[in-house]
Amino acid sequence: xxxxxxxxxxxxxxxxxxxxxxxxxxxxxxxxxxxxxxxxxxxxxxxxxxxxxxxxxxxxxxxxxxxxxxxxxxxxxxxxxxxxxxxxxxxxxxxxxxxxxxxxxxxxxxxxxxxxxxxxxxxxxxxxxxxxxxxxxxxxxxxxxxxxxxxxxxxxxxxxxxxxxxxxxxxxxxxxxxxxxxxxxxxxxxxxxxxxxxxxxxxxxxxxxxxxxxxxxxxxxxxxxxxxxxxxxxxxxxxxxxxxxxxxxxxxxxxxxxxxxxxxxxxxxxxxxxxxxxxxxxxxxxxxxxxxxxxxxxxxxxxxxxxxxxxxxxxxxxxxxxxxxxxxxxxxxxxxxxxxxxxxxxxxxxxxxxxxxxxxxxxxxxxxxxxxxxxxxxxxxxxxxxxxxxxxxxxxxxxxxxxxxxxxxxxxxxxxxxxxxxxxxxxxxxxxxxxxxxxxxxxxxxxxxxxxxxxx
Numbered sequence: 001x002x003x004x005x006x007x008x009x010x011x012x013x014x015x016x017x018x019x020x021x022x023x024x025x026x027x028x029x030x031x032x033x034x035x036x037x038x039x040x041x042x043x044x045x046x047x048x049x050x051x052x053x054x055x056x057x058x059x060x061x062x063x064x065x066x067x068x069x070x071x072x073x074x075x076x077x078x079x080x081x082x083x084x085x086x087x088x089x090x091x092x093x094x095x096x097x098x099x100x101x102x103x104x105x106x107x108x109x110x111x112x113x114x115x116x117x118x119x120x121x122x123x124x125x126x127x128x129x130x131x132x133x134x135x136x137x138x139x140x141x142x143x144x145x146x147x148x149x150x151x152x153x154x155x156x157x158x159x160x161x162x163x164x165x166x167x168x169x170x171x172x173x174x175x176x177x178x179x180x181x182x183x184x185x186x187x188x189x190x191x192x193x194x195x196x197x198x199x200x201x202x203x204x205x206x207x208x209x210x211x212x213x214x215x216x217x218x219x220x221x222x223x224x225x226x227x228x229x230x231x232x233x234x235x236x237x238x239x240x241x242x243x244x245x246x247x248x249x250x251x252x253x254x255x256x257x258x259x260x261x262x263x264x265x266x267x268x269x270x271x272x273x274x275x276x277x278x279x280x281x282x283x284x285x286x287x288x289x290x291x292x293x294x295x296x297x298x299x300x301x302x303x304x305x306x307x308x309x310x311x312x313x314x315x316x317x318x319x320x321x322x323x324x325x326x327x328x329x330x331x332x333x334x335x336x337x338x339x340x341x342x343x344x345x346x347x348x349x350x351x352x353x354x355x356x357x358x359x360x361x362x363x364x365x366x367x368x369x370x371x372x373x374x375x376x377x378x379x380x381x382x383x384x385x386x387x388x389x390x391x392x393x394x395x396x397x398x399x400x401x402x403x404x405x406x407x408x409x410x411x412x413x414x415x416x417x418x419x420x421x422x423x424x425x426x427x428x429x430x431x432x433x434x435x436x437x438x439x440x441x442x443x444x445x446x447x448x449x450x451x452x453x454x455x456x
Contacts, residue, residue, distance in 0.1 A: 006022065006043075015053045020198060030205070032280075044074070065088045092107060105225065109161055111218075113184050118214060127144055136206045145173055146264075150268070151265055152168075154218070155180050168180060203280040204280055207273065218259070219259060236248060242345040250352055253355050253359045256359045256363055266370060288314045294318055297321070299328060300401075301322070
């Protein structure tokens, strides 16, 4: 990269004229891990000018977030949130007003559609020869075809809710993926398009890292939505509104089920490609996912040993919320039951909680299987044990207030029934029928689970 554009900007800094395209182009050309020191020095200088820049707050926030993401490695604060550039995506957060919980679904639908469509657009551009971005270890056409199919499975329900699915008329996955990309891009604002461009800074130049980043960002969006819905359910129970609580729980379950094909997309990554670029992601691990820990800690109070472990030390803000007495769905449910709740309400609430717990148990199991396929016995990149850690935590309780599908008792260790009668799961999150299958309502997750067990 010629640093002329950035040098010129530093001499006459203008918030509205920062050379994003030139900087991103260089990061893409070499990979974040290999950015030249001179460019890093100039970006650090640009960051010192932020307090003196004048302009609309959204533009200030964008530049500050971009520089925060671009300079994480030289700052020695590189982690999972900066690797995924989450500050640029502006996900729903635990401090958002509860009144916004009802609007979290359309907000997250837009973002998931944009992330998945962008991943498909990159695959299409690479297949068409329209891009030289991340040229190493390109997958073959068969693998890319699977990515189209799984990506479309994620997109269809989302585009349906966004009223953008009417243009999906083609039959072939590639052609339908093109139509989906056109529909999503045509619906995006300038700010949304810029966020997509700035939020993809791979550490290396290997093709599959693009998919990896976009899928993880989509999962983060899903868990941000789940945490918002769980907060909504807790508030509803606090006010004695069982119908409203069930609505939020059902929404959370649906969102998690619809994320299943993301695992299938991720399972198409070439193992060698993944293991090559992940050597430069040391320090960034999903154990640092605050959105996942928010979901876990909003369901029920973690055991003291887990709170005082690397799992929560890796997300200090979530840990402080727990220690400060963050209310859980378990607690809100128990408090409501103490006031006397009609039996039909108890049963409906129990069914909604059980269904969500069952879906989260499947998610954990599929995550573990995919990690085993990709990592083997390798350690994690966030200074964790990798797959042994996932094996140890996949059966953590989801809720502790259910018994026989009704709130008010204890819960099997994996958060669901243990009666083997088809209403729940065995201790590993799967049926005990010898087929390692899942419930029919987890078909999307089942397919992903099968994908993870195929040979690379």
